Amino acid sequence: MISTIDIGIAVLYILFIVTIGLWPSRKKKEGTTSKEYFLAGKTLRWPMIGLALFATNISCIHLVSLAQSGFDTGLLNGNFEWMAAFTLILLALFFVPFYIRSGVLTLPDFLEKRYNKACRDWLAIISILSAIIIHIAFSFLAGGIVLKTLFGVNMYVSVIAIALLTGLYTIIGGLRAVVLTETVQSIVLITGAIIITGFAWNKVGDWSHLTTVLKHQNEMDKISMLRPIGDSSGMSWPAVFLGYPVLGIWYWCADQTIVQRTLGAKSENHAKVGALFCGFIKILPVFIFVLPGLLAYTLYKTGSLDLSSLPTIIQNGKAVPDSKGIYTLMIQQLVPKGLVGILVAALLSGLMSQIAGALNSIATLASFDLYKRFKPETSDKQLVTVGRVTSGIALMLSLALLPLLNQYQSLFEGINDVIAHIAPPITCVFLLGVFWKKASARAAQYTLLIGSVLGVTVFAINKLGAGGSFIGNIPFMMMAFYLFCFCVLLQVTLSYVYPVQHTEDSSRLYWKSVWEPLQSKGWKGIGNYKILSSLLIVLMAVLYWFFR
Numbered sequence: 001m002i003s004t005i006d007i008g009i010a011v012l013y014i015l016f017i018v019t020i021g022l023w024p025s026r027k028k029k030e031g032t033t034s035k036e037y038f039l040a041g042k043t044l045r046w047p048m049i050g051l052a053l054f055a056t057n058i059s060c061i062h063l064v065s066l067a068q069s070g071f072d073t074g075l076l077n078g079n080f081e082w083m084a085a086f087t088l089i090l091l092a093l094f095f096v097p098f099y100i101r102s103g104v105l106t107l108p109d110f111l112e113k114r115y116n117k118a119c120r121d122w123l124a125i126i127s128i129l130s131a132i133i134i135h136i137a138f139s140f141l142a143g144g145i146v147l148k149t150l151f152g153v154n155m156y157v158s159v160i161a162i163a164l165l166t167g168l169y170t171i172i173g174g175l176r177a178v179v180l181t182e183t184v185q186s187i188v189l190i191t192g193a194i195i196i197t198g199f200a201w202n203k204v205g206d207w208s209h210l211t212t213v214l215k216h217q218n219e220m221d222k223i224s225m226l227r228p229i230g231d232s233s234g235m236s237w238p239a240v241f242l243g244y245p246v247l248g249i250w251y252w253c254a255d256q257t258i259v260q261r262t263l264g265a266k267s268e269n270h271a272k273v274g275a276l277f278c279g280f281i282k283i284l285p286v287f288i289f290v291l292p293g294l295l296a297y298t299l300y301k302t303g304s305l306d307l308s309s310l311p312t313i314i315q316n317g318k319a320v321p322d323s324k325g326i327y328t329l330m331i332q333q334l335v336p337k338g339l340v341g342i343l344v345a346a347l348l349s350g351l352m353s354q355i356a357g358a359l360n361s362i363a364t365l366a367s368f369d370l371y372k373r374f375k376p377e378t379s380d381k382q383l384v385t386v387g388r389v390t391s392g393i394a395l396m397l398s399l400a401l402l403p404l405l406n407q408y409q410s411l412f413e414g415i416n417d418v419i420a421h422i423a424p425p426i427t428c429v430f431l432l433g434v435f436w437k438k439a440s441a442r443a444a445q446y447t448l449l450i451g452s453v454l455g456v457t458v459f460a461i462n463k464l465g466a467g468g469s470f471i472g473n474i475p476f477m478m479m480a481f482y483l484f485c486f487c488v489l490l491q492v493t494l495s496y497v498y499p500v501q502h503t504e505d506s507s508r509l510y511w512k513s514v515w516e517p518l519q520s521k522g523w524k525g526i527g528n529y530k531i532l533s534s535l536l537i538v539l540m541a542v543l544y545w546f547f548r
Contacts, residue, residue: 002150002151002331002332002337002340002341002344003337003340005337005338005341006337006338006340006341006344007151007341008341009338009341009342009344009345010341010344010345010348013188013341013344013345013348014165014348017169017181017184017185017348017349017352018165018168018169020169020177020180020181020184021168021169021170021172021173021177021178021180021181021356022168022169022172022173022177023173023177023180042264042265042266043176043264043266044179044261044264044265044266044270044274045265045266045270045274046265046269046270046271046273046274046277047183047274047277048179048180048183048274049179049261049262049264049265049270049271049274049275049277049278050273050274050275050276050277050278050281051182051183051186051187051277051278051281052178052179052182052183052186052261052357053088053258053261053262053274053275053278054186054278054281054282055182055183055185055186055189055349055350055353055354055357056135056182056257056258056261056353056354056357056358057084057258057278057282057354058186058189058285058289058350058353058354059135059138059139059142059143059350059351059353059354059355060139060142060143060146060347060350060351061138061139061141061142061350061415062285062289062350063142063146063189063193063289063327063346063347063350064142064145064146064324064327064328064347065142065324066078066081066285066289066290066293067289067290067292067293067296067326067327067330068293068323068324068326068327069290069293070289070290070291070292070293070294070295070296070297071293071294071296071297071300071323071326072293072297072323073222073233074219074221074222074223074224074294074297075222075223075224075225075286075290075291075294075547076222076224076225076227076233076235077235077290078225078285078286078290079225079235079240079244080244080416081282081283081285081286081289081290082225082282082283082286082540082543082544083240083241083244083245083248084248084251084252084279084282085279085280085282085283085536085540086245086248086537086540087245087248087249087251087252087253088252088275088276088278088279088282089275089276089279089533089536089537090249090252090253091252091253091259091262091275092271092272092273092275092276092279092529092533093272093517093518093529093533094253094434094435094511094517095253095254095259095430095434096262096268096271096272096275097268097272097517097520098110098434098509099259099262099263099271100262100263100265100267100268100271101268101508102505102508102509104263105263105364105368106124106256106260106263106364106365106368106369107123107127107254107255107256107259108120108121108123108124108127108256108365108369109368109369110509111123111429111430111433111444113503113505113506113509114433114434114444114505114506114509114510115429115433115439115440115441115444115445115506116441116442116444116445117373118441118445119429119441119444119445119448120369120373121369121370121373122445122448122449122452123369123426123448124365124366124369124370125370126422126426126448126452127255127256127257127361127365128362128365128366128394130255130418130419130422131256131257131358131361131362131365131394132358132362132394132397132398132401133398133401133418134415134418134419135257135354135355135357135358135361136354136355136358136359136394136395136398137398137399137401137402138414138415139350139351139354139355139358140159140162140163140351140355140398140399140402141159141402142351143158143159143162143347143348143350143351144156144158144159144402145324145325146327146328146347147159147162149325149328150328150331150332150344155402156399156402159399159402160399162348162351162352162355163355163395163398163399165352166351166352166355166356166359167355167359167391167392167395169181169356170355170356170359170360170391171359171363171388171391171392172388177356178356178357178359178360179261179264181352181353181356182353182356182357184349185349185350185352185353186281186349186353188342188345188346188349189346189349189350189353190281190284190288191342191346192342192343192345192346192347192349193284193285193288193289193292193346194288195335195339195342195343196292196327196330196331196334196335196343197287197288197291197292197295199334199335200292200295200296200299200330200334201295203295203299203304203334204295204298204299209298210223210294210295210298211223213298213301213302214298216301217301222294222297223294223547224547224548225286225544225547225548226240226544226547226548234475234476234477234478235475235477238478239475239477239478239481240477242477242478242481243420243475243476243477243478243479243480243481244477245427246420246423246424246427246480246481246483246484247416247419247420247423247427247477247480249423249427249430249431250419250422250423250426250427250430251419251423253430254426254427254430256361256364256365257357257358257361258357260357260360260361260364261274261357262274262275268520269522269523269529272522272529273523273527273529273532276529276532276533276536279536280532280536280539283539283540283543292327292330293323293326293327296326296329296330305329305330305333305334306333307321307326307329309329310322310323310325310326310329311325331343331344358394359391359394359395360391362390362391362394363386363387363388363390363391364387366386366387366390367383367384367386367387367390368383371383371386416476416477417459417476418459419480420476420477420479420480420483421455421456421458421459421476421479421480421483422452422455423480423484424451424455424480424483424484424486424487425447425448425450425451425452425455425483425487426448427484427487428447428451428484428487428488428491429444429447429448429487429491432444432488432491432492432495433509433510434509434510434511435510435511435514436495436510437500437510437512438495438496438499438500439491439495439500439510440494440495440498440499440500440501441498441500441501441506442494442498443490443491443492443493443494443495443497443498444491446490446491446494447487447490447491447494450490451483451486451487451490454483454486455483458479458483518530
């Protein structure tokens, strides 16, 4: 349990965030237009875009589960953070130009212009469902576990309270409120993570002491990001480099919840640089989210961290501490009073920012891609109302899913397991649509349908007791790659069976060559997107070489 002063800091922080969230709508007497509500009036600049992208991505799940993975397997799951930098480069260079120039409000809208209405409807429904499950429900679950551990309150009571407060400013204020709060929350979240990393590092001593402990335990592979083929983790280097792009391109380049921040950009350059700025920030999580878990493992093995308060689980025939609560345990044992409140604020930042981003995305999709499609005469005021009502319904559905999702041992792996079966057909139709002239509407429509059904079927086989089958033995990262290859083969084949018939819109929404996107000049100096992309690639290559 934490002290009264820390509880006070956490409560004040929540009130502060809600106030900031409600601030943009304080003078809106004449009502909010749909463009202002869903895309912040197209006024977002690159620093806010970058920080908002990071905040929408990072949640309690990352703080809790990445620390857990650091404790269990070392730096390995940091690949999900560092590989994101490469997909953010793809977003900035190849996808943002089409999204901005085509003037779309949503990604399903983009699919309609490139393919047809059926593709738009399918993606809108899948995007809403994935936002409810992946971005909101899993975040609620992680937040509820943390708050229960720290405050001793019932998980559902704390989650409902956070849901109501986050929903309040998100539903009223729209994207501008979301981005304003996400900017503040990113700074608080990073600060809190640095604090706990600093205390854990100070307790361990230095890098040589950490490696000495790992050598003694015969676990030096814990500091390696690239594991050999056949590694028991299921995340060998081929699985990472082949499987992650399938997940990452959907998540960073084709998921409305994430990409909506770039759609609200003031200009194409602000959108590009904002995405690349987020790519640089994504370097940090390995050191401030994953590394603390590895430091905790080192402290545990040297007797400097007491895990007796954690529940035990049976692993390989023996009882071991359940590492799911390692992050909150570190907060309780390593951080002094007063600073604990800041750490709780960081956890709440991760929870509230992702939920807020997802709710605004759901509101946009439901309003523009579903409601207005069938009632085109709908006014701006009615669209905003529909978005607000949909956000409220999404909150309730997310809360209802908590008991089901709580069955995962690792929430972070649970999320990526779900994404691995959802992403392949969506990644396929976006990539082929942007890079291949002959990708046809009918082929994309069938690929989305068949690929999604196949993904759900494979997922169900694994979860309904067939884990020992051939399918059940395939790591989820490689499964994502295999499903993607099937979808590519399917769409290419069907594109020849049903040849493309380009419309005026679709004929402008594919690159004639890979180099065409680089013809845009961009800003001068270090802020040029080409220079930033090159720097990011070089930096990531150096980091991977060091932690190979």
